[in-house]
Amino acid sequence: MESFARKNDSAVSSCLWVGTGLGMVIILSLNLPASDDLRQSEPVMVSPSGTVLTLKGAVLTFACLDCMGTLTHQPYEVWRDPHSADDGDKTRKRKLVMHSPSSSQDMGDHQFAVICSEKQAKVFSLPSQTCLYVHNITETSFLLRADVVTLCNSVCLACFCANGHIMTLSLPSLRPLLDMNYLPVTDMRIARTFCFTNEGQALYLSSPTEIQRLTYSQEMCDNLQ
Incomplete structure (x- = not known):
């Protein structure tokens, strides 16, 4: 997803959020090739950001909201029929659709990271990684x-x-x-x-x-x- 990987980040970047059965969320930074380049010529670089968020219980889901509380949609790739004859013999390129951030995010405003585990839910403010809200759902x-x-x-x-x-x-x-x-x-x-x-x-x-x-x-x- 497009988010803040580190506390000192000033802009969102591509990240991989990994939830574990021990209640930890590890954020990895992704260095993606330009949209017009093929993955074969420029590989994706993955590096640990050092950010670890913790909850009680195994992590079930997480999502990001913008500063207005609107759900941030994740990038997706447009599906194309591999057997379609529309493109002829043209070289097929993978097209990744990115959702542009709102103008308020362009000015450096924060995001809300929503994380839910088997036992509780937490909302963090990004990029400061401050825990704003905690709710123990079940004991x-x-x-x-x-x-x-x-x-x-x-x-x-x-x-x-x-x-x-x-x-x-x-x-x-x-x-x-x-x-x-x-x-x-x-x-x-x-x-x-x-x-x-x-x-x-x-x-x-x-x-x-x-x-x-x-x-x-x-x-x-x-x-x-």
Whole structure:
């Protein structure tokens, strides 16, 4: 993702965030070739930044918000059909789509780094790496899934706990918004396949051939009726 790898960084750069089962997030700096160059002629250089962020429990997810609290979308590569005849014999180049930072970020304003583990969630201010908010989600159980999603024109952290509770937390303040008992996990298929999507929805495999869709948003429920 495009973020601040070190405390003294003045601009965002390409980084690789690695979460571990011991609750550590290690940030690696990536030196990518220019977008017009091929990877074969200029390799990607990876170096440790020295930044390590810690939480309780195994890390599940992390995301970045800009200074206005808007989710920062990660770069992606445009898919092209390798068998398409549109390009003929032209040399194919990989095209990486980057999301330009807002004008406020150009002036050196910070980002919010949202990190969630099996036990707690933390929000750090970047590049200072100051921990702004901490929320201990559960002490008696553990999270199976956590995702940063959009809901009602805002961003929140959605969590699914092993005791069957679905919880949402506001971002970046980590205030509890929802805590409801949905379904205790008795089937490992649910634990492995459960995922949250935008606008208050979630999916999981209820059987090898069936997908269960649910919503925890009243607005989405009204639209489905």
